[in-house]
Amino acid sequence: MAEAISTYNPNDQPQTEGTPHINELKLLSLNKARIILGIRYDTVVQLIDNGDIETVVINGKKKVPMLMLRKFIYQQSINLSQKRNQIKSYDNIEIKNKIQKIIKKHGKEVN
Numbered sequence: 001m002a003e004a005i006s007t008y009n010p011n012d013q014p015q016t017e018g019t020p021h022i023n024e025l026k027l028l029s030l031n032k033a034r035i036i037l038g039i040r041y042d043t044v045v046q047l048i049d050n051g052d053i054e055t056v057v058i059n060g061k062k063k064v065p066m067l068m069l070r071k072f073i074y075q076q077s078i079n080l081s082q083k084r085n086q087i088k089s090y091d092n093i094e095i096k097n098k099i100q101k102i103i104k105k106h107g108k109e110v111n
Helices: 002-007 030-037 041-049 066-106
Strands: 056-058 061-065
Touching: 030 041, 030 061, 030 066, 041 061, 061 066
Parallel strands: none
Antiparallel strands: 056 061
16 A cells, blocks of 8 residues: 555546646745746735736635646736737838838839
8 A cells, every 4th residue: 555655646647628737736835936937026926916916815825826827927928929929010011111211212113
């Protein structure tokens, strides 16, 4: 029996669709969350106060579920991707405008 207990790993359990993985249920301290995100403690508190990161309260202490931390990271990744696309489209417009100015200045038409 000791062998069965020592080899048990909850991460190896099958996951049914729609249920969070055991690691997603881990609760992190605000300090651990800030380390994972690589930001200051005050910034984590501000993100929580703004509602950007959801928490649970246990024994009067705020904890960040790993699932909520992953959700926050995912949302920020989408926002970053959208900003990059906006910059790319802006750059393309600027390049086209500059090309048109050069063409006008030199009096040549290019098809």
